[in-house]
Amino acid sequence: MNRVLTLYKMLSKNNASNNSMKFIYVIVGGLIVIVLGYVGYNFSEPLEAAGGMSAILTFAGSATGILTLVLGFFMLISSMYMSSDIELLITMPFSSLEIAFIRIIPVIGLSYVLGAVFVLPLSIGYIVKASASITDIIGIVLELVLTPMFAVAFTAMLVILVMSVVKVFRNVDI
Numbered sequence: 001m002n003r004v005l006t007l008y009k010m011l012s013k014n015n016a017s018n019n020s021m022k023f024i025y026v027i028v029g030g031l032i033v034i035v036l037g038y039v040g041y042n043f044s045e046p047l048e049a050a051g052g053m054s055a056i057l058t059f060a061g062s063a064t065g066i067l068t069l070v071l072g073f074f075m076l077i078s079s080m081y082m083s084s085d086i087e088l089l090i091t092m093p094f095s096s097l098e099i100a101f102i103r104i105i106p107v108i109g110l111s112y113v114l115g116a117v118f119v120l121p122l123s124i125g126y127i128v129k130a131s132a133s134i135t136d137i138i139g140i141v142l143e144l145v146l147t148p149m150f151a152v153a154f155t156a157m158l159v160i161l162v163m164s165v166v167k168v169f170r171n172v173d174i
Contacts, residue, residue, distance in 0.1 A: 007094065008102050029113070033121045040125025047126060053136040056126055060119040061147045067114050068151035069158070072107040076159040079103045104156060111148035119143050 040056065047056060080103050089099050123140045
């Protein structure tokens, strides 16, 4: 596992990233967190009438899953099938499972960030204003842990299925 993380750090350092885009992502994410926290706090009574914490977790989990599916789909196609360093990685002493895991790590990170952006503010705003039980808190933790993993697994399976049918890209056979 240490080899995989070392290779991931090396590949991510060599990735040309745009710091101004990261700043924009942080600003937009912060605004979304503030708005959803406000909604969770000020609309706790209508949310309670709509189903309480289960309605919040259903909405937040659905938003996380859909955004992971859409954004992760394109990220996985780009990193697994359109990348130019796949031929180099195959010659290195890594198994195909380790190479695939290295390519999925950014999608997992994205999914957990999206989960935190959508689940936490709504839940915390609702918990502060309304009365929340221990089962609500356990539901939030399970939502934060499990929904991103299921969304990434589904997205990866969908990408593999689509790419096995559509053989237009360069590294489909590899």
